Amino acid sequence: MPSVVPEFEAANEKYVASFTKGDLPLPPGRKVAVVACMDARLDPAKALGLEEGDAHVIRNAGGRTIDALRSVVISQQLLGTREIVIVHHTDCGMLTFSDTDIKAKIRDDLNENADHIAFLPFGDLRKSVLDDIEILKKSPLVLDVPITGYIYDVKTGKVDKVKE
Amino acid sequence: MPSVVPEFEAANEKYVASFTKGDLPLPPGRKVAVVACMDARLDPAKALGLEEGDAHVIRNAGGRTIDALRSVVISQQLLGTREIVIVHHTDCGMLTFSDTDIKAKIRDDLNENADHIAFLPFGDLRKSVLDDIEILKKSPLVLDVPITGYIYDVKTGKVDKVKE
Numbered sequence: 001m002p003s004v005v006p007e008f009e010a011a012n013e014k015y016v017a018s019f020t021k022g023d024l025p026l027p028p029g030r031k032v033a034v035v036a037c038m039d040a041r042l043d044p045a046k047a048l049g050l051e052e053g054d055a056h057v058i059r060n061a062g063g064r065t066i067d068a069l070r071s072v073v074i075s076q077q078l079l080g081t082r083e084i085v086i087v088h089h090t091d092c093g094m095l096t097f098s099d100t101d102i103k104a105k106i107r108d109d110l111n112e113n114a115d116h117i118a119f120l121p122f123g124d125l126r127k128s129v130l131d132d133i134e135i136l137k138k139s140p141l142v143l144d145v146p147i148t149g150y151i152y153d154v155k156t157g158k159v160d161k162v163k164e
Numbered sequence: 165m166p167s168v169v170p171e172f173e174a175a176n177e178k179y180v181a182s183f184t185k186g187d188l189p190l191p192p193g194r195k196v197a198v199v200a201c202m203d204a205r206l207d208p209a210k211a212l213g214l215e216e217g218d219a220h221v222i223r224n225a226g227g228r229t230i231d232a233l234r235s236v237v238i239s240q241q242l243l244g245t246r247e248i249v250i251v252h253h254t255d256c257g258m259l260t261f262s263d264t265d266i267k268a269k270i271r272d273d274l275n276e277n278a279d280h281i282a283f284l285p286f287g288d289l290r291k292s293v294l295d296d297i298e299i300l301k302k303s304p305l306v307l308d309v310p311i312t313g314y315i316y317d318v319k320t321g322k323v324d325k326v327k328e
Contacts, residue, residue, distance in 0.1 A: 004196045004219075004247055005312050011213020012323045019321035021205065026257055028204035032168045038220040038235055040192035041185065043209050049175020052210075055168075056202040059223040061235040070281055071202055071225040077269055079257055083168055093190055093243055105241055112304045117234055140276045148169050157183035159176045 024053035026079065032056070033075040035132070036087035037063035037094075041154045044087060048159070056081055062094040063087055064120045065132040073141050082145050084136060087159065088129050089152035094121045125151060129162040188217035190243065196220070197239040199296070200251035201227035201258075205318045208251060212323070220245055226258040227251055228284045229296040237305050246309050248300060251323065252293050253316035258285045289315060293326040 033056040036044045044050065044057050056075045058068045063086060065072070075081045099119050106114045122128040129149035136142045150159040197220040200208045208214065208221050220239045222232045227250060229236070239245045263283050270278045286292040293313035300306045314323040 001195065001246055003310050003312075004194050004249065005310075008212040008249065009323070009325075012211055012321070014213070015211050016321045021321070022319040024205045024318065026203075026205075026255060030168050030171075031165065033202075038197075038222045038239070039190075040217050040219050040221075041188045041190075043214075043216050045207050045209060046216075047176055047179050048172040049178070050207075052207050053204050055204050057204075057223050058202045058225075059221050060232070061222075061238040067231075067234060068224070070231060070283055071223075073270070073278070073281070074225040074257065074266070074283060075202070077266060077273070078261060082165060085168065085172065091190060093238065097242060102238070102241060106237070106305065109241070110305065114237070114305055117237070117305075119234055119238060141270060141274065141278055141281075146167050146169075148167075154188065155186040157176070157180045157185070159173070161173075 021052040028055045028079065028081055030054045031081050032083040032085060033058060033072055033081045034085045034087065035063055035065055035068045037089055037092060039089055039092065042087065042089055042152055047152060047157060062092065062120055062122065062128065065135045067120060069139065069141065072136065076143050084145060084147045086129060086132050086147065086149040087152050088125060089154055090125065091154050092125065095123065095125065097121050126162055130164060185216040192219045192243065192245055194218045195245050196247040196249060197222060197236055197245045198249045198251065199227055199229055199232045201225065201253055201256060203253055203256065206251065206253050206316055211316060211321060226256065226284055226286065226292065229299045231284060233303065233305065236300065240307050248309060248311045250293060250296050250311065250313040251316050252289060253318055254289065255318050256289065259287065259289060261285050290326055294328060
């Protein structure tokens, strides 16, 4: 399979040629940390109107906040963010398997034991957002800041706020 | 402090109005997972030429791969990615503190003990990329796929490949 590397480097050359953001400070200008799923169809910057310098963007499988805790604490304690926005999305891969499933697949395909990892899939998308807000609100390491949770619709590009 | 929420939602309305990517499949089209720092000045999609649907983008403080392992395994085992690209960057916040520093700050400011978290700062940027490639290569849960590490220069937008 051909590597993406030559394409990534060619795209980067174009980016550099029109780059104008060389003087941005380290702390995010809009003082917000976004926690979003790694899904390929979601571009948090485009979907939420983020420019370079605006926000920390933390992404993992599912956009799970328990797996983002180290980064959120660094974002707040060292870089001054004071708001959190969570973005999960429709048709998420995390809705398609169980922790037992993936551990069995790893045992079968790789002959390895992955019992020490919680893969954090979920069965209810809306509840996954509410759970992830709650995890941050209950953590003694996370400041009491505004937290908003969204579901991004991969069919329309629209974010819908999840209300409790 | 005013919330970013109204601005995010207004930006999303504009995104939706010109959205044309509603039919993308779940697995990343370019079969690659990008592991990058959460830094606000880095937009991996813009810097590497990623369109919606192309790649998993995993981001955390420092772009540390040990903290991305759950997501990388899901990306490979369930969604078929077969290449990994790591992006750390110049002027990273992770170069500015020690694990001891942040734990002391949390004790002082929040009166909480964070000794159970490894915050994963680093003192040598180039070495952080090589270490993070090595962590993936040594993990029995990660497939033997091409892994490329870059340092993104926040002053120029350029990515430089880190060679061993």
